[in-house]
Amino acid sequence: MDVLTLSRFQFAVATYFHFLFVPLTLGLSLLVAIMQTIWVRSGDEDYKRMTKFWGKLFLINFAIGVVTGITLEFQFGTNWSRYSTFVGDIFGSLLAIEATAAFFLESTFIAVWFFGWDRLSKRAHLVSIWLVAIASNVSAFWILVANAWMQSPVGFTVRNGRAELTDFVAVITQKFAILEVVHTVGGAYITAGFFVLGISAWHLLRRQHVAFFTKSFRLAAVWALVFSLFEVAQGHMNAEILGTKQPMKLAAMEAQWETMRGAPMNLVQWPDEKNERNRIEALSVPRALSLLAHYDVNAEVKGLKEVPPADRPPVLPVFLSFRAMVGLAFLFIGLSAWAFLRRREPVRSSPVLLKALVWSIPLPYLANELGWTLAEVGRQPWIVYGLMRTADAVSPISTVQVGVSAVGFVLLYTLLGIADIYLLAKVARRGPADEARPEPAPLPARA
Amino acid sequence: MLETIWFVLWGVLWTVYFVLDGFDLGLGMLMPWLARNDGERRVIFNAQGPFWDGNEVWLLTAGGATFAAFPKTYAVMFSSLYTPLMLLLFALILRGISFEMRSKEEAAWWRTTWDTCMVVGSFLPALLLGVAFANIFAGLPIDAQGIFHGNLLTLLNPYGLLGGVLFVLLFAVHGSLWLTIKTEGEMRERGARMAARLWPLLLVVAVAFLAYTAFATPLWTNVLARPVFLVFPLAAVAGLLSGRWFLARRAWWKAWGASAVTIAGAVAFGVAGLFPNLLPSSLDPAASLTAFNSASTHLTLSIMLGVALVFVPIVLAYQFWVYRTFSFPISAAEIERSSHAY
Numbered sequence: 007m008d009v010l011t012l013s014r015f016q017f018a019v020a021t022y023f024h025f026l027f028v029p030l031t032l033g034l035s036l037l038v039a040i041m042q043t044i045w046v047r048s049g050d051e052d053y054k055r056m057t058k059f060w061g062k063l064f065l066i067n068f069a070i071g072v073v074t075g076i077t078l079e080f081q082f083g084t085n086w087s088r089y090s091t092f093v094g095d096i097f098g099s100l101l102a103i104e105a106t107a108a109f110f111l112e113s114t115f116i117a118v119w120f121f122g123w124d125r126l127s128k129r130a131h132l133v134s135i136w137l138v139a140i141a142s143n144v145s146a147f148w149i150l151v152a153n154a155w156m157q158s159p160v161g162f163t164v165r166n167g168r169a170e171l172t173d174f175v176a177v178i179t180q181k182f183a184i185l186e187v188v189h190t191v192g193g194a195y196i197t198a199g200f201f202v203l204g205i206s207a208w209h210l211l212r213r214q215h216v217a218f219f220t221k222s223f224r225l226a227a228v229w230a231l232v233f234s235l236f237e238v239a240q241g242h243m244n245a246e247i248l249g250t251k252q253p254m255k256l257a258a259m260e261a262q263w264e265t266m267r268g269a270p271m272n273l274v275q276w277p278d279e280k281n282e283r284n285r286i287e288a289l290s291v292p293r294a295l296s297l298l299a300h301y302d303v304n305a306e307v308k309g310l311k312e313v314p315p316a317d318r319p320p321v322l323p324v325f326l327s328f329r330a331m332v333g334l335a336f337l338f339i340g341l342s343a344w345a346f347l348r349r350r351e352p353v354r355s356s357p358v359l360l361k362a363l364v365w366s367i368p369l370p371y372l373a374n375e376l377g378w379t380l381a382e383v384g385r386q387p388w389i390v391y392g393l394m395r396t397a398d399a400v401s402p403i404s405t406v407q408v409g410v411s412a413v414g415f416v417l418l419y420t421l422l423g424i425a426d427i428y429l430l431a432k433v434a435r436r437g438p439a440d441e442a443r444p445e446p447a448p449l450p451a452r453a
Numbered sequence: 454m455l456e457t458i459w460f461v462l463w464g465v466l467w468t469v470y471f472v473l474d475g476f477d478l479g480l481g482m483l484m485p486w487l488a489r490n491d492g493e494r495r496v497i498f499n500a501q502g503p504f505w506d507g508n509e510v511w512l513l514t515a516g517g518a519t520f521a522a523f524p525k526t527y528a529v530m531f532s533s534l535y536t537p538l539m540l541l542l543f544a545l546i547l548r549g550i551s552f553e554m555r556s557k558e559e560a561a562w563w564r565t566t567w568d569t570c571m572v573v574g575s576f577l578p579a580l581l582l583g584v585a586f587a588n589i590f591a592g593l594p595i596d597a598q599g600i601f602h603g604n605l606l607t608l609l610n611p612y613g614l615l616g617g618v619l620f621v622l623l624f625a626v627h628g629s630l631w632l633t634i635k636t637e638g639e640m641r642e643r644g645a646r647m648a649a650r651l652w653p654l655l656l657v658v659a660v661a662f663l664a665y666t667a668f669a670t671p672l673w674t675n676v677l678a679r680p681v682f683l684v685f686p687l688a689a690v691a692g693l694l695s696g697r698w699f700l701a702r703r704a705w706w707k708a709w710g711a712s713a714v715t716i717a718g719a720v721a722f723g724v725a726g727l728f729p730n731l732l733p734s735s736l737d738p739a740a741s742l743t744a745f746n747s748a749s750t751h752l753t754l755s756i757m758l759g760v761a762l763v764f765v766p767i768v769l770a771y772q773f774w775v776y777r778t779f780s781f782p783i784s785a786a787e788i789e790r791s792s793h794a795y
Contacts, residue, residue, distance in 0.1 A: 082531075
């Protein structure tokens with residue numbers, strides 16, 4: 007293997023792993039802040055215990071998210087030095103703003119919140135969790151704006167052998183960036199919603215801490231449903247903008263080989279990359295693709311054959327991850343709607359629902375990773391779309407050192423992943439500590 | 454002008470990082486000698502507890518600022534120092550995670566594992582950063598294309614290693630002194646004794662490093678060309694000497710402050726001695742990366758300056774508040790009772 011392949015592998019490992027933790031941080035920080043707000047305002051002690059219980063899970067998750075983030079920033083320099091030289095003027099500044107304006111706030115106040123329970127006034131303590139939640143989300147904004155610039159570079163001119171900034175406002179307000187931020191954050195909120203729903207359902211199935219987990223369930227059911235609906239409606243806009251900004255990604259998502267007007271959408275198909283066609287095409291909806299991508303049944307949709315094979319992204323992974331992500335999104339709507347309908351007394355709802363919710367905890371994680379697969383693999387062969395190829399971005403370094411570090415990442419992250427899941431499961435199963443009041447007698451099983 | 458301002462800011466970010474995270478790293482690496490039992494080890498973790506994460510962001514910001522203001526330097530520096538940087542990252546990951554993980558399980562093997570991560574994960578970054586900066590002071594074998602002609606062993610030369618030892622000792626003293634602030638009784642005494650014992654060693658290494666620097670690097674020549682910069686090495690020496698004096702008088706905060714001045718003076722001396730170089734080439738002076746030939750556009754530098762001028766004071770203000778709020782002494786017994794401790 008060469009430095010390019012190894013560096014891509016290493017970056018993929020590091021980003022996939024990092025993004026297992028980020029979404030829960032983004033969503034759960036807000037949910038914990040909401041729980042604590044309810045406690046401070048209403049005095050309901052259950053919400054205080056909820057803040058502590060979900061906060062504990064939040065902190066375990068947060069810790070790994072933080073430490074695995076630094077490696078990403080540094081890898082741009084270590085493994086992608088030609089890229090860094092080329093884009094530093096724009097991309098580097100976005101990362102630096104993220105650190106200065108958001109990451110400091112988040113990292114400082116997470117400790118204030120954890121250590122401040124008995125040290126700060128109720129109100130100051132509440133402010134600290136809100137600062138963490140807001141800073142995490144602001145942090146996501148800057149990182150995603152930076153990624154959006156790789157997908158859709160704007161506000162620059164190529165001069166002195168690099169991309170030089172000409173319009174900062176264009177970079178941070180371009181539609182592509184805003185859509186990317188909203189969509190990614192939406193997925194993160196769904197993740198947190200299903201995390202809380204799943205763990206609550208696990209306890210409710212066992213009829214333990216019923217009052218506590220009913221309240222958690224209720225909050226999370228509303229939250230998960232709202233963002234699941236939002237994500238599907240909004241996600242359509244992300245696909246649409248690809249029609250103009252990244253037509254080859256759209257073509258790969260839909261396995262559309264020929265450029266055509268009035269392009270249909272095949273509900274069942276299987277791409278055959280070698281022969282530049284689809285092996286299976288069935289359940290075709292006439293003109294649907296043109297309509298969805300351009301709001302016009304006769305609009306032209308670019309096909310993969312528009313560009314030489316070397317300029318196309320790998321079709322199968324993009325095609326599959328898109329379909330799987332969309333399928334999961336509809337599943338989330340169904341499940342969260344069902345949970346929403348049973349939110350008053352979830353403990354009396356069908357065990358099928360509760361079991362499904364427990365087993366659904368990993369699914370939003372999967373959907374997030376599929377979304378990133380679609381976004382990043384679909385951008386290939388470009389590292390900056392249409393401007394710089396991934397192959398031209400890699401550092402002039404030796405294969406051995408990248409090989410060793412890549413193996414190091416796999417080993418280290420595997421161990422971290424095991425430790426994290428073990429601890430999360432342990433804390434989640436134990437349930438809330440220090441019972442403030444006795445639980446009511448177990449409810450009879452549903453007739 | 455903007456390039457010079459950013460060069461100064463770059464130096465400031467590194468200086469603040471070393472002053473703040475220095476005591477975290479020092480405490481962590483000395484844990485086997487500063488803590489005798491499980492409760493005391495928890496004190497070592499919790500003495501850094503409210504601060505370490507916010508401190509480490511200064512490192513991330515220093516990296517980010519290098520990327521934003523001097524992309525070419527960022528690219529060449531980080532790819533040239535590939536292996537030490539990867540080791541640094543792995544060490545910081547294990548260290549960072551050990552806070553959250555360590556005390557959530559009773560099993561001895563679990564706690565010993567994370568304690569080891571804390572010790573190694575503190576020692577390695579201190580050593581590696583010292584080695585890296587000493588090598589940067591002396592110049593790296595990079596050519597005009599920014600390609601590094603060396604490997605990890607190139608960096609482990611006598612001057613680089615002496616820089617590593619210097620950083621380790623600076624942080625070890627800094628961390629021991631922090632323990633005298635964050636604890637009372639037995640542990641405070643242990644921290645004071647450790648600082649006092651390490652102090653002569655630090656003095657010898659610091660003098661040796663300053664002397665070696667005259668032969669291995671152009672730092673002294675550069676500083677003497679602008680004598681005002683002599684204030685930095687003088688401050689470092691003054692901090693070192695007064696620190697010992699304050700320590701003998703059991704003025705904990707002042708001793709720690711003097712140690713902070715030592716670290717800040719040492720880093721500022723190095724940075725001022727580099728100017729305008731950020732990454733000198735030992736192969737060809739023309740291949741050196743400077744604040745001027747590796748800078749971003751004036752537009753980017755101006756926007757970033759605006760961001761820095763607004764946010765850095767805000768960050769300093771709330772971090773100062775955090776230090777004020779959480780610098781009270783802690784004890785093993787108190788941690789045992791609390792559910793809000795590592």
